[in-house]
Amino acid sequence: MSDQARTVDRVRILGxxxxxxxxxxxxxxxxxxxxxxxxxxxxxxxxxxxxxxxxCVAYIDDIGNLFLRLGGADSAEAPVLVGxxxxxxPVGGNFDGVLGVIAALECLEIMARxxxxxxxxxxxxxxxxxxxxxxxxxxxxxxxxxxHFPLGEALAVTxxxxxxxEASLRQSTASLRAAGIGLSHRDLGAGYKAxxxxxxxxxxxxxxxxxxxxVVTDVQGLVQYRIxxxxxxxxxxxxxxxxxxxxxxxxxxxxxxLDAELGAFGGLRFTVGxxxxxxxxxxxxxxxxxxxxDVRHPDPQVLSQVSRRIEALCAHAQLTRLIYQAPIPFxxxxxxxxxxxxxxxxxxxxxxxxxxxxxxxHVAALCPTGMIFVPCRGGISHNENEYxxxxxxxxxxxxxxxxxxxxxxxxxx
Amino acid sequence: MSDQARTVDRVRILGxxxxxxxxxxxxxxxxxxxxxxxxxxxxxxxxxxxxxxxxCVAYIDDIGNLFLRLGGADSAEAPVLVGxxxxxxPVGGNFDGVLGVIAALECLEIMARxxxxxxxxxxxxxxxxxxxxxxxxxxxxxxxxxxHFPLGEALAVTxxxxxxxEASLRQSTASLRAAGIGLSHRDLGAGYKAxxxxxxxxxxxxxxxxxxxxVVTDVQGLVQYRIxxxxxxxxxxxxxxxxxxxxxxxxxxxxxxLDAELGAFGGLRFTVGxxxxxxxxxxxxxxxxxxxxDVRHPDPQVLSQVSRRIEALCAHAQLTRLIYQAPIPFxxxxxxxxxxxxxxxxxxxxxxxxxxxxxxxHVAALCPTGMIFVPCRGGISHNENEYxxxxxxxxxxxxxxxxxxxxxxxxxx
Numbered sequence: 001m002s003d004q005a006r007t008v009d010r011v012r013i014l015g016x017x018x019x020x021x022x023x024x025x026x027x028x029x030x031x032x033x034x035x036x037x038x039x040x041x042x043x044x045x046x047x048x049x050x051x052x053x054x055x056c057v058a059y060i061d062d063i064g065n066l067f068l069r070l071g072g073a074d075s076a077e078a079p080v081l082v083g084x085x086x087x088x089x090p091v092g093g094n095f096d097g098v099l100g101v102i103a104a105l106e107c108l109e110i111m112a113r114x115x116x117x118x119x120x121x122x123x124x125x126x127x128x129x130x131x132x133x134x135x136x137x138x139x140x141x142x143x144x145x146x147x148h149f150p151l152g153e154a155l156a157v158t159x160x161x162x163x164x165x166e167a168s169l170r171q172s173t174a175s176l177r178a179a180g181i182g183l184s185h186r187d188l189g190a191g192y193k194a195x196x197x198x199x200x201x202x203x204x205x206x207x208x209x210x211x212x213x214x215v216v217t218d219v220q221g222l223v224q225y226r227i228x229x230x231x232x233x234x235x236x237x238x239x240x241x242x243x244x245x246x247x248x249x250x251x252x253x254x255x256x257x258l259d260a261e262l263g264a265f266g267g268l269r270f271t272v273g274x275x276x277x278x279x280x281x282x283x284x285x286x287x288x289x290x291x292x293x294d295v296r297h298p299d300p301q302v303l304s305q306v307s308r309r310i311e312a313l314c315a316h317a318q319l320t321r322l323i324y325q326a327p328i329p330f331x332x333x334x335x336x337x338x339x340x341x342x343x344x345x346x347x348x349x350x351x352x353x354x355x356x357x358x359x360x361x362h363v364a365a366l367c368p369t370g371m372i373f374v375p376c377r378g379g380i381s382h383n384e385n386e387y388x389x390x391x392x393x394x395x396x397x398x399x400x401x402x403x404x405x406x407x408x409x410x411x412x413x
Numbered sequence: 414m415s416d417q418a419r420t421v422d423r424v425r426i427l428g429x430x431x432x433x434x435x436x437x438x439x440x441x442x443x444x445x446x447x448x449x450x451x452x453x454x455x456x457x458x459x460x461x462x463x464x465x466x467x468x469c470v471a472y473i474d475d476i477g478n479l480f481l482r483l484g485g486a487d488s489a490e491a492p493v494l495v496g497x498x499x500x501x502x503p504v505g506g507n508f509d510g511v512l513g514v515i516a517a518l519e520c521l522e523i524m525a526r527x528x529x530x531x532x533x534x535x536x537x538x539x540x541x542x543x544x545x546x547x548x549x550x551x552x553x554x555x556x557x558x559x560x561h562f563p564l565g566e567a568l569a570v571t572x573x574x575x576x577x578x579e580a581s582l583r584q585s586t587a588s589l590r591a592a593g594i595g596l597s598h599r600d601l602g603a604g605y606k607a608x609x610x611x612x613x614x615x616x617x618x619x620x621x622x623x624x625x626x627x628v629v630t631d632v633q634g635l636v637q638y639r640i641x642x643x644x645x646x647x648x649x650x651x652x653x654x655x656x657x658x659x660x661x662x663x664x665x666x667x668x669x670x671l672d673a674e675l676g677a678f679g680g681l682r683f684t685v686g687x688x689x690x691x692x693x694x695x696x697x698x699x700x701x702x703x704x705x706x707d708v709r710h711p712d713p714q715v716l717s718q719v720s721r722r723i724e725a726l727c728a729h730a731q732l733t734r735l736i737y738q739a740p741i742p743f744x745x746x747x748x749x750x751x752x753x754x755x756x757x758x759x760x761x762x763x764x765x766x767x768x769x770x771x772x773x774x775h776v777a778a779l780c781p782t783g784m785i786f787v788p789c790r791g792g793i794s795h796n797e798n799e800y801x802x803x804x805x806x807x808x809x810x811x812x813x814x815x816x817x818x819x820x821x822x823x824x825x826x
Contacts, residue, residue, distance in 0.1 A: 203651030220650055224695055234792055236684035236707040237633055237768025238616030241676070248685055249672075252665055259662075263654070271649035272661055273695045275688055282637055282686045282705045282735075284795075292695045294649040322695075355650030379647055382697070 005113050006405075008106050008397045014390055016102045019046065020086075021094040030384025031094055034159075035087040035129035035140075036064060036168035041175055043086045043098075044126060048181050050105055051124060054112040059186035063144040063154055064128035064169045067186050070108045072121035080408040081195040081367075082107055082400065083125030085141075085359065089133045093386020095376060095393075100198040101126055103397035107404045119408040120193060127359040128169075134159045135168075142359035145188050146366050192367040194334060194407045197360045198400045199371060200388050204379030205352060212347040212392075213399055214373030215338045219354045219361040220269070220296040221303045221327035225310065228318040229254060233279060233287035244285055248277050251289035257313050258293065265306055269355060270295045298327045298353040328361040334370030334407070341402040347395055372400055418526050419818075421519050421810045427803055429515045432459065433499075434507040443797025444507055447572075448500040448542035448553075449477060449581035454588055456499045456511075457539060461594050463518055464537060467525040472599035476557040476567055477541035477582045480599050483521045485534035493821040494608040494780075495520055495813065496538030498554075498772065502546045506799025508789060508806075513611045514539055516810035520817045532821040533606060540772040541582075547572045548581075555772035558601050559779050605780040607747060607820045610773045611813045612784060613801050617792030618765060625760040625805070626812055627786030628751045631711040632767045632774040633682070634740030636720055638706045641731040642667060646692060646700035657698055661690050664702035670726050671706070678719055682768060683708045711740045711766040741774040747783030747820070754815040760808055785813055 023046065024031045024039035033040040044066055048058050051068040059067040069079060084100025104124040111119055127145075132138030135157045143149035155166035176183060201207075206214050231247030255272060262270045271294045277286035293310065297303045311319060335351070342349040352373065354361075360371050374396035377387040436459065437444045437452035446453040457479055461471050464481040472480040482492060497513025517537040524532055540558075545551030548570045556562035568579035589596060614620075619627050644660030668685060675683045684707045690699035706723065710716045724732060748764070755762040765786065767774075773784050787809035790800040801809075 201651065202648045203653070204647070204656070205653065208656075222650065232791075233796075234617070235615045235769055235794060236686060237635065237682060237709045237770070238614065238794075239682070239768065239792055240616070240618065241682060243617070243621075246684070248688065252668060255665060256669075269650060269652070269654060271659070271696070271698055273649060273690070273697050273699060274693050275661065275690055277686070277688055280687050283684070283707050284686050285684055286686060294696050296650045355652070356648050357650070378645075379652055381648060381651075383646070 006110055006401070008394050008401060009109065010390070010394050012109070013102060013106050013393060013397055016050070016105070017094065017098065017393065020098050020102065024088070026091065026384060028384045031088050031092050032090050033086060033088045033092070034090065034134040035131065036165065036172045037134070038175070040087050041172040045176055045179055045181060047086070047101060047105065047126065048176070051108065054108055056108065058181060058183050060173065060183045061145060061186040061188055062151055063141050063188070064172065065141045065145050066126040068124040070112060070122050071116045071119060075121065077121055078191040078193045079121035079123040080193045080404060081123050081125045081363070082404050083127065084197050084199060085127045085130035087129055087131050089131055089382045091384060093381060093383055095200045095386050095388045096202070096381050097130060099200060099388060099393065103198045103400050106397045107401040110401050111405060118410060119405065120410060122404060122408050125195070130359055135165050139357060139359050139362055142362040146362040147189055148362050148365070151188065189366065194367055195360060195363045195369045196334065196400065196403055196407070197358060197371045198396050199358060199373060200376040200381060200386070201373040202356050202376065202379065202381040206373060206375035207377065207379065209350065211350045212395060213342055213349045214352040215335055215342070215349050216330055216354045216371035216373060217335055217351045218298040218330060219328040219357055220298050221300055222294070222296050222323065222325040222357065223303060223307055224322040225293045226320040226322055227254070227291055227293060227314055229289045231285070231287055234285040236283040236285060239285060247286040247289040251291060254313065254317060255291070258310065261309050261313060262295070262306060265297070265302060268295065268297050268302065268306060296355060300327050303327065325357060328364050330360070330364060330370045331368035334368055337406050338370055338372055338399065338403050341399050341406065345399060345402070347399060372396060372403070419523055419814070421807050421814060422522065423803070423807050425522070426515060426519050426806060426810055429463070429518070430507065430511065430806065433511050433515065437501070439504060439797060441797045444501050444505050445503050446499060446501045446505070447503065447547040448544065449578065449585045450547070451588070453500050454585040458589055458592055458594060460499070460514060460518065460539065461589070464521065467521055469521065471594060471596050473586065473596045474558060474599040474601055475564055476554050476601070477585065478554045478558050479539040481537040483525060483535050484529050484532060488534065490534055491604040491606045492534035492536040493606045493817060494536050494538045494776070495817050496540065497610050497612060498540045498543035500542055500544050502544055502795045504797060506794060506796055508613045508799050508801045509615070509794050510543060512613060512801060512806065516611045516813050519810045520814040523814050524818060531823060532818065533823060535817060535821050538608070543772055548578050552770060552772050552775055555775040559775040560602055561775050561778070564601065602779065607780055608773060608776045608782045609747065609813065609816055609820070610771060610784045611809050612771060612786060613789035613794060613799070614786040615769050615789065615792065615794040619786060619788035620790065620792065622763065624763045625808055626755055626762045627765040628748055628755070628762050629743055629767045629784035629786060630748055630764045631743060632741040632770055633709040633711045634713055634716040635736065635738040635770065636708050636716060637735040638723065639733040639735055640667070640704055640706060640727055642702045644698065644700050647698040649696040649698060652698060660699040660702040664704060667726065667730060668704070671723065674722050674726060675708070675719060678710070678715060681708065681710050681715065681719060709768060713740050716740065738770060741777050743777060743783045744781035747781055750819050751783055751785055751812065751816050754812050754819065758812060758815070760812060785809060785816070
């Protein structure tokens, strides 16, 4: 096997990313491909066309996850999965999700040229509704596939216009079939050998440190709260400063305490992303202040210790826990495989935790799982300015392909 | 003249306040009488009816201010004015404005029983659109009457439905005339001998100190700003704490600096009544934080010194000055007249500044002006829970009547 045959085709991968960027393109360079929309369905059809040209067979499960299998289509052998998602935020970028899918296709392009007996079956996984932008919650497809979210509940979820996941999925599948695409059925929770996902970092660490790839060891745990602080409204001119019960002043004091206490936990990330006051009039002392708190850490014990501190600090406020997601450690074997591949290619790497959640966090419950991050400019994502350097695209896809070939490689028999 | 003939009629004044509270009544005890609405017009018609029974003549000016003159209708002699307004907030209370008007009517009830040669002409003034809730700005009628706001501009102002002040005023006047009410014309900026207004405090000071009435020495000056602080958005999970440019964190630091600096100015009142962050997503570091700042002080020099400090502190933010209103000192002679009357009646009083603005702040440019505050429960106003004790209503009206009689009394000739 020549080195060239194992090399990612730069023109092809960048060309395909470019083609995808035109499906649902927005005016300022971004893209809108909401889950199960006609545009996302068109992107899937384009992908299936490319994969079928390699001899892949397409499968779909009951929640709309798509699997494109190379090799051993007639065997029950558990495949190695490689993939990501094709849906985007309403004003999304050209790399979040689609990069991992097009890079996965590149893996199959390379493997399709090898002796098929050398590898176990490999499948591209395209998870349905990762973004959760049209249908709540996020990572719906992988959560249902793995059994973390009930299928019936997911199908009943509706978008802002009242259309259900079920109806949208039926339309999307019908239009794929109308285009002559054959789709076999895939059971939920099927067995897999391993899963690896390539994704932009969505943070600034790799870029700032000049590191080629991030080897993801864990997906951080997450706890989110809504915190309401009460006060007493009054006329901004008529009520003296002494004796005011200003809800915003109280909320700011609480935020300062949270800063001081939470800042002491190493590696903790915490964010107030929303704040509102009522009545919200320029000349009225706020009677109520409400803000959200998003807290993340890879260690479940730290996260639960922090949660207890937050709950104690908010004893005089109204605290609502909105979400708790346990931290997810990835497979140690896959982490070292990725590191070895990077070293072999002379690409610098560092271990890191994923701050955002990903489909891989669910899939980790089914099979050994790992993720590879590539740098993105300014750490920006969910934004039309999201950008990944072509060299980083190609390098990331190359590391992914070698990792998949290592995981799917059959021992000499 | 017997003491009884000079005494406010408790049953009558409380009964009339009760009648007014049924015009535009809301479900929870409050009232909605927007400026120039059919309900406000009905309240004016009711008032005119009561005043005409005393022999008053009604005048209206080009912006809809109403004047009800007792005595000397055929003379050009400048009258003493006493009044307030009948319009309310959309969800308003039963005392803000209407108390001052019904108490003014009570003054005329008492004076109508005296020898008319003892007094100069006296007029109830009912200012149009004090609240500014339907038509912006607040205190429109008095501002136009005095020449602080151009008539043409005021008439062209429209409400949320697109109806202009001019059209609403025409309808309101037509329906008064249709009810057989004669309205003479009053020139803008006519000459007056003095103006006194009774109003609820809209703050908690009198109630907290157990003082009977407030003698208003000044209307505070006001400056309002919008302050925008910029940062850089990022994923709440993916961007480490170090190096974050969180716009809300920056805005909070700025607010803390403002607290520290502004808190050092005695008698200053400052309020952040609105705050918003963008994009306002629970898992996104805010890229922008915007808040308002309302600052009041009775001394113009302090207010301008404070403004300079605010502008310096906000050097790295985007600062927009929304409004500046100079402090208005009231007439020293009227202040001491009110104090003497209160002392004579054994009613405790204290000097105070008005935190809110009032029509009196404009009228002070035309003639010697003063205001009397009565306590209101919890300092609450612009609210259905606005409440003034019957004893305070009667006592306030009595002090007002004696003040007006003192100001309008003719020297023994």
